Amino acid sequence: MSCWKEKQMKKYYDKVFIENCLKQTKFESIMSSFTNHLFVAQYEKGEFITTPLQTDHLFQIIIQGSVSIYFIRDDGSVYALANGRENDLLGEMEIFQHQPSSVYAEANDDVICLALSTETSKEDLLGSCSFLQMICESLTCKMESITTKDAAPANLKQRVLTYMQYKCSDGELKGLEKAAFHLNCSARQLQRILNQYEADRIVAKTGKGAYKLTISSHFLSDK
Structure with a gap:
């Protein structure tokens, strides 16, 4: 992609x-x-x-x-x-x-x-x-x-990026509980991943339970 x-x-x-x-x-x-x-x-x-x-x-x-x-x-x-x-x-x-x-x-x-x-x-x-x-x-x-098709192999960290890029308006995730439900993980797991992405400057925190992608989708396709 x-x-x-x-x-x-x-x-x-x-x-x-x-x-x-x-x-x-x-x-x-x-x-x-x-x-x-x-x-x-x-x-x-x-x-x-x-x-x-x-x-x-x-x-x-x-x-x-x-x-x-x-x-x-x-x-x-x-x-x-x-x-x-x-x-x-x-x-x-x-x-x-x-x-x-x-x-x-x-x-x-x-x-x-x-x-x-x-x-x-x-x-x-x-x-x-x-x-x-x-x-x-x-x-x-x-x-x-x-x-007859299976999903392309992807770990939770990759799916979080894909979810934010394609399923969140303007690449901004709002609401950890709701996002965790869609991603089939716990809110705690999602929070840990977002914290790591924030440290790596891939996302930026925009509010309580809200994070926005800060890098281009071209970069994401190589992740």
């Missing part, structure tokens, strides 16, 4: 470019009905393609490049779900739910996707039987993958 890149994705609305990308996907016959909604999204290596922090929810088909897809639980455990490649779908769940998921998709190299906004296209998407069948097939494959 890497840090959130400040540089945002590039969007292209050129019709010829969109049509060329459409021809490269095996879903051309299905997606050709939505050409008025489509655009091309381009991402750089290390850039997040989907995160729970996004406000503009997109449905995307990978045209070029590869993507790491992983899930972060409330206890800080990281589950590698899949390595997305050409013709894999991203953002299907957001079509059906309003609450952000805990799924992250990160570009392993330069990635090009065919994309559309689920907000403005939702009615048309849900009215297409062939599109819904495509979504069902994709989600079925992902569910099968999830049931």
